[in-house]
Amino acid sequence: MDLKVYIETFGCTFNQADSEIMAGFLREEGARLTDIDSADVIIVNTCYVKHPTEHKVINRIKKLQELYPDKGLVVAGCMVEIDPGKLEAISGDASWLGPHQLKRTPEAVKAAWRGDLRRITGFTSDLKVGVPKVRSNPLIHILQICEGCNGSCSYCCTRFARGRIQSYPSDLLVEEAERAISSGCREIQLTAQDTAAYGTDTGERLSDLIRRISEIPGDFRIRVGMMHPASVLRDLDGLVEAYTSEKVYSFLHLPVQSGSDRVLADMRRGHTVDEFRMIVERFREVIPDISIATDIIVGYPTEDEEAFMDTCRLLEEVKPGFIHLSKYRHRPGALSSSLDEIDFRDLKRRSKTIEELKGKITENENRELVGTLQNILIIEKGRKGGFIGRTDSYIPVVTGDGEMGSFMRVRIRDATGTYLIA
Template structure:
C-alpha cells in the first residue's frame, strides 16, 4: 500500500472518532499515507446514524463526494453500513463498505477500492479495540474505547443494531494503553463507550476500579469519563462518586435523562426513573460540589403529551445542567418506536424551540456564576480563530489569548456565554 493516499472524514461521537483513529493506524502500519481529500486516492467516510439530521448530512456528503471525486475510491464505514444498507446501496452502489466491528481489515477494503473493486466487509466480531494501531487526531488527547455495545433496549435507538451487545475490554490492556499514551506526552485520556457505566457488566469488572487504576499512573493528566446511562450508574454509584473525586478526573458527569416524565421514560424503555436521575445528580453534587452536569433530552417522543413536556422543562429548571444536548424525536430505522405515530411537526418545533431557549438561558446563567473566579485549565488545542482552547477541572471550555498547548494554566474568567468561558491569564 506504499503508494496509496487516504483521506478519512468522520461524523458523530467520540467513539466514532476513535474508530477513525484505528483505521488511520491500521493504514499507516500497512504503508498507506494519510492526506487531504484533494490529494487522496481513496476516501473513507466514517458515518454516524444516530439522529435524523445526521443521516441527511451523511447521505448528502456521500452524494457530494461522488459528484466531486468520481474517480476516487470510496469506502463507507461506520454505523450506516450496519443499520441501513438498503439506503446506502441506493445512493452509492459502487462504494466499498467497512462495518464498525471490522476495522482491522481496513487496509484490505481500501486496497480493493484503490484498484476499482467493490469490497464489503460487515458483521460483528469479538475484536478488541484496545492495544491496536492508532493515529491520534490530537496528539495530546488519547481516546480509549473501554467497551462496545450496550445492555439497554431503548425503543428509539438504532445505534445498538450497529454496535451490538455489551463487550467490555480487559482492564489490564486499557490501563497499559493509558500508561503508554501518558508516557508519550498525552495530557488527556478520554474513556468512551456507548455507555461507560456498563463497563464490566459482562465480565464482572467495574468502571470505578478502572478509573482508579488509570489515575494511579504517574503523571500530570486528566481523565474524561464519557456518557453513562443512569440505570448502569446505579449498580456502582458510590464507587463511581469516589473515583470521580480524584484530582485527575474531570468533574464532569454526562448523564442522559432524555425526559422528565416517568411515563415517557417507560415508553422509551430507559430502565430508570426521574427520581433515579435526581438521586444520582444529588449524590455526585454532595461529594463533588463543583461537578458539571451534562444531560440529553429528546423532545417530541411519540407518546409525549403536553404535561410530559412540561415535566421535562421543570426538571431542567430544577437540576440546571451546565450542558444540555437537545434532539427532536424522529423515527430511526429498525427502532421499535418507529412503529408509532410521530407528533405533529409544528408541535415538535414549538417544543424544541421552547427547550432550546430554556437550555440557552440555563447554561449561560450557570457559566456566568464563574465570572470573576480563578480556574485551573488544561490547554488542549489552538482556537480556529486564534488564541487557545482549554478545559476547566469541570470540563467547561475556556478561550484564552495566551498559553501553550498541553500546559496547565491558572486563568481568571472575564466573560461567559452559553457554551464557553472567556479568560485572561493570571501568570
C-alpha cells in the same frame, strides 16, 4: 501499500476513535494520510444516530461521488450495519466497512482503489484496545473501554450497529493509557456507548478502571464519557469515590431524555426521574462544583404537553451546565418507529422552548464563574486564534495566551452559554 488516504468522520467520540484505529492500520500497511484533494481513496466514517445526521451523511456521500469520481470510496461506520438498503441505493460502487471490521481497513481501501466492490460487514469479537492508532489530537487519547450496550431503548438504532456489551480487559486498557501518557498525552477520554455498563459482562467495574488509570504517574486528566443512569445505579458509591481524584474531570454526562416517568417507561430507558435526581444529588454532595451534562429527546411519540412540561421543570430544577437536545424522529428498526410521530408544529415549538431554556440555564451557570480563578488544561488551538482549555469541571475556556498541553491558572472575565473567556 503506496496509497494516500483521507478519512472524514461523523458522530461521537467512539466513532472518532474508530477513525483513529483505521488510520493506524493503514499507516502500518504503508499508506499515507492526507488531505482530500491529494487522496487516492476517501473513507467516510458514518454516524446514523439522528435523522439530521443521516441526511448530512447521505448528502456528503453523494457529493463526494460527484466531486471525486476518480477516487476510491469506502463507506464505514454505523450506517453500514443499520441501513444497508439505503446505502446500496446511494453508494454506487463504493466499498463498505462495518464498525466491527476495522482491522480489514487496508483490504477495503485496496479494493476501493482497484474499483472492486468489497462489502466487509458483520460482527466480530475483535478488541479495540492495544491496536495501532493515529491520534487526531496528539494531546488527547481516546480509550474505547467497551463496545455495545445492555439497553433496549425503543428509539435507538445505534445498538443494531454496535451490538451487545463487549468490555475490554482492564489490564490492557491501563497499559494503553500508560503508553499514551508516556508519549505526551494530557487527556485520556474514556468512551463507550455507555461507560457505566463497563464490566457487566466480565465482572469488572468502571470505578476500578478509573481509579487504576488515575493512579498512573503524570500530570493529566481523565474525561469519563456518557453513563446511562440505570448502569450508574449498580456502582454509584464506587463511581462517586473514583471521581474525587484530582485527575478526573468533575464532569458527569448522564442522559435523562425525559422528565416524565411515563415517557421514560415508553422509551424503555430502565430508570426513573427520581433515580436521575438522586444520582445528580449524590455527585453534587461530594463534588459540589461538578458539571452535569444531560441529553433530552423532545417530541417522543407518547410525549403529551404535560410530559413536555415535566421535562422543562426538571431542567429548571437540576440546571445542567450542558444540555444536548434532539428532536425525535423515527430511526430504522427502532421499536418506536411503529408509533405515529407528533405534529411537526408541536415538535418545532417544544424544541424551541427547550433551546431557549437551555440557553438561559447554561449562560447563567457559566456567568456565575465570571471573576473566579480557574485551573485549565490547554488542549487545542482556537479557530480564530488563541487557545482553548478546559476547567477542572470540563467547561471550555478561550484564552489569548497559552501553550499546548500546559496547565494554567486563569481569571474568568466573561461568559457565554457555551464557553468562558479568560
